Amino acid sequence: MLYVISEALLYCCFAILTGVSVLALLPDNKRPRYHISDNTLTWVLLGVVLLSLVQVIKIIVFYKEILDYDIPYLLFTVLSDYKIGSAWFMTVITAMAMLFFLGIKPNSKAIKYKWKAIPILTLILLITFGYASHSASLYGWTGFAAHTTHFVSAMVWIGVLFVVGWFTVELKNWAPFLKWFTPIAIACVSLNIMAGFLLMSRLSPYYISSWITSFGQAMLIKHLLIVPILGLAIINTFLLRKESSKTLSWMKVESIVIILLLVVTAFMGQQEPPHGNLKAILDDGPPFPWFTFISGYDVSRGEEMEILPNVASICLAATGVIAMIGGLFWAWRKKKPMWSVTAALFFVICGYLALMFSIA
DSSP states (O other): OHHHHHHHHHHHHHHHHHHHHHHHTSOGGGSOEEOOOHHHHHHHHHHHHHHHHHHHHHHHHHHHHHHOOOHHHHHHHHHHHSHHHHHHHHHHHHHHHHHHHHTOOTTSGGGGGHHHHHHHHHHHHHHHHHHTSHHHHHHHHHHHHHHHHHHHHHHHHHHHHHHHHHHEEEOOOHHHHHHHHHHHHHHHHHHHHHHHHHHHHHHOSSTTGGGGSHHHHHHHHHHHHHHHHHHHHHIIIIIOOSOOHHHHHHHHHHHHHHHHHHHHHHHHHTSOOOOSOHHHHHHHSOOOHHHHHHHOOOGGGOOOOOBOOOHHHHHHHHHHHHHHHHHHHHHHHTTOTTHHHHHHHHHHHHHHHHHHHTBO
């Protein structure tokens, strides 16, 4: 659980840095007025360094328990020979450069380079994270490109949403902001989905069969969470074009659901992806108990699973879709955005049960 929480917090830190960097590239009349102090950004940057280190420590602890090597030897080996160790070194160096620019005094001649350098350094941090990914280790440059595209596009979209939703102090220039953010958000989501499908085809090519593993279960829940997030994005983009404090409330609600998605993604990052078919997955270990309890599927049959809708699954799916659409619309009309979180979670639960009950 510690590793999951640390990775989810790492995603949030990356999102804030990316959001600030993207907004800093825009003129003042193209964005709402927000405020994040340099001290806050320093703590966020420290979070990136320390939370990235947790993943290095995880590998060291793993090999210590398995091989019982000395800690100094393992530390040197992981930092020098493993991608995640090299990436952490690069993260530290980049963070030190960012700290230099964050520490520049307002009267310094170098101040004019501050918000030109920080976005570039943030991009280096994001690319470094992609370099240390599981996909890059397994599939080389193809995995690196797919994971980095997936991660950067997500951080740009989520980061701007986080910063504007939680740190705006004066809601103005909303129309100019939406004019550039809407197409960028659509492009980021499209890239994210395409890169995600590429990663999924490599990491877990037998999608339905992967549901018997903890990784597959988390991936399914992640995909279900994307649907209400897109619904909330539509409300924020097309239905809330006026400058109003309620607009920020809706952005905060969308970010809350996104945080849930980041937690699920962090959980996936701590699991071993199932690369083979059902037989290969079962050879690696028993099915996830929660899957067999909910679905009732007999994995001992050894047959590839498929989706065959039945009355129960269709009713659950219809209930989930109606509840989500109706809940989001009701929350929008009644100006009670927090209720949309309930609608989103209800959709995920109904959608999950519908798919579990339709496995045959």
